Amino acid sequence: MKKPFDEEQLRAEAKALFDDSVERLDAATLSRLNQGRQKALQEISAGAPAGQWARWVPAGGLAAAAVVAVVLWQGEPVEHSAPAAGPATDFEILLSEDSLDMLEDLEFYSWMDTANLDSGSDVG
């Protein structure tokens, strides 16, 4: 026989059935729920020291970032100084007396270069 169907009836019936199904949970399931709860509760006791360490994480990160920044900033001129000094050094070499002498003996150096190549090919 059907009962009159209204919202309150539906709610009451549904809740009674749900409560009944909750009561019928087997022991193995209840045991697993208990294990899950104990695992969750460990989070609270484990959470306190972790929280204290966690407070220093942002500061540590900032310090590490600062160290990296300083290293990069100090390293930067060294990286750039070599290429910057390059053209000046080349200019000095070109203007030195030896270099001008070398230009005068250009024919000699050219001959020496050819001779080396020939001897190299002989060897090879």
Place this chain on the structure above:
Amino acid sequence: MTACAGIFAVSCSREQPKEAMTLQRERQLNQFLAGVERRALRFAEIAVRDRDEALDLVQDAMIKLARNYAGQPEAEWTPLFYRILQNGIRDWHRRQVVRNRVMVWFGRKSDPEDDYDPVAQAPDPMGRTPDEQIESRQAMQKLEQAIAELPGRQREAFMLRTFEGLDVAGTAIAMGCSEGSVKTHYSRAVHTLRDVLGEYWQ
């Protein structure tokens, strides 16, 4: 020396109440979770139709509540807990959609042995006859089926309001929506269930 001893004593006296507070909070949370876990399991089980998956979801929700919200006022735990659980259930459904697509892609069919069996093989704690138990289980099976087929938000609103007895404000926190939305979803759920169960309800 005396000053050092004084500082040590002060630091110890500060640590002790903190530990005591942690223990007290742990006890309160244990009590709360013990009171809510069975219902939460059935709640999740109706939503995902699988007990093992439901157990995992409830355990995750308990851990997240303890980890992130143990310091919140106790009165807020119920809606917060169900909000975490709801989020877990939604994620689970999203993953299932992806998994089903992959299964369709590879042409695999689900194993019939994995089908959900809602009839538990446990003795009846209320001392009812086997016929009464079967009748009750069948009615719950129909109800679960009907609830499972509701759209997600309607299912959440109906279960939180009806099974957990949360008020509109608490349900809104648990669902992460406005109170107006809760009323709308709940009303639609009731109408749908009335249409679906009307013919078969006892």
